[in-house]
Amino acid sequence: MSANARKTAPLPDDIRARKGGVPIVSLTAYTTPMAQLMDAQCDFVLVGDSVGMVLHGLESTLGVTLDMMILHGRAVKRGLNHAMMVVDMPFGSYEESCEQAFRNAARIMAETGAGAVKLEGGVGMAGTIAFLVGRGIPVMAHIGLTPQSINTLGGYKVQGRGAAGDALLGDARAVADAGAFAVVLEKVPAVLADRVTQDIAIPTIGIGASAGCDGQILVVDDMLGLFTAFKPKFVKRYATLGAQxxxxxxxxxxxxxxxxxxxxxxxxxxxxxxxxx
Incomplete structure (x- = not known):
């Protein structure tokens, strides 16, 4: 093999195989230049629906559309050679039915070149995850604090404390059994995140969870200090580029x-x- 052969991006099965190994590195990206900066360091890059708040000035992720995700997905894909790209399915694009989810996920995959999609929800979304995976669409799950559900969750609160931990563990088991290749754990107690990580066979990706997760993700504009409207407790600022x-x-x-x-x-x-x- 040529010494100059380009490394290919990981596939979902490659990420799944990282369970219990060297921690998986991920960040969000919404533009080509930012994707280029993180490409060599990240195992996968998430085109997150947080783009609505970070770049479009929305108050939450609920106003993000499928067309917005595809536009930013295309931009990010142009900046990646080494990292796998995962694209968020926005609010309202998958909850109605398995068929709706497939149509929109297929469009994301076809029009952006994504390696996988991510959707929020646990037990209630297990059937949809299985439907998508059974039709060739790799799915990353997202449980705990699910920002698309803030109106029913009562805001951006820590999820899974006390007795609620058993339900969150049930969500993790459900998405793993449904065929998700990894699951994001957002804003859950560290002891629960460790429990979930030890219990399920797919990698856990923490954001406000635990260093014991199989990987970590942050919103890049948060960790670079570019987005300063608020700073979640779980964010570490590695730079203050906004002030500069x-x-x-x-x-x-x-x-x-x-x-x-x-x-x-x-x-x-x-x-x-x-x-x-």
């Missing part, structure tokens, strides 16, 4: 008003230098 960008924009504005920009090195002369003719 704000300072850079202020410096630009100041130089423009002072006619310090553009400087001579940024403008063009009437005649081309002799050496370049």
């Amino acid at each position: 960008a704000e300072a850079a924009i202020a410096a630009y504005a100041s130089e423009v008003r002072a006619r310090a920009f553009p400087a001579p090195e940024h403008i063009f002369a009437d005649t081309q230098p002799e050496a370049l003719k």
Whole structure:
């Protein structure tokens, strides 16, 4: 094999096989440039419906449409060579019936080149997951805090505390038995996340869960400090790019008003230098 052969992106079965091994790395992405930055470091990249809040200024994920997810999925795919791409199914695109879910998941797969889709829900979505997997669409599940259900959950609260932990474990078992190749655990107590991780045969991907999960995911704009409207407890800021960008924009504005920009090195002369003719 050539030493320069390009590494191919993992498949869902490759992610599934990482259970109990080196932790799986994932981030969200919504644009080509961001996807390019994370491609070499991530095992899979999620085109999350969090795009509605992060890039479109929506108050929640509920206003995100299928067309929006496909648009951003195409953009992210252009920036990936090594990481697998997973695309969120938005609210209202899969809950009505298995057939509705298949039509929309098939469209996402065909129009974006995604390796898999992700949908929210546990026991109640197990039948839909099995229906999709049985028809060739790999599914990543998402349980715990499911942002598309905030109106019934009463907000962005920790899920699975106390006696509710048994129900969440039941959700995890249901999606694993239905054929999901991995499951996101969002905003659940660490001891419960560890219990789920030990109990089911597919990888758990934590976000506000436990370091004992089989992998981790964060919204990239959160961890880079680009999205600052709020900061969940589970987010670690690895940079403060938003503050740096704000300072850079202020410096630009100041130089423009002072006619310090553009400087001579940024403008063009009437005649081309002799050496370049």
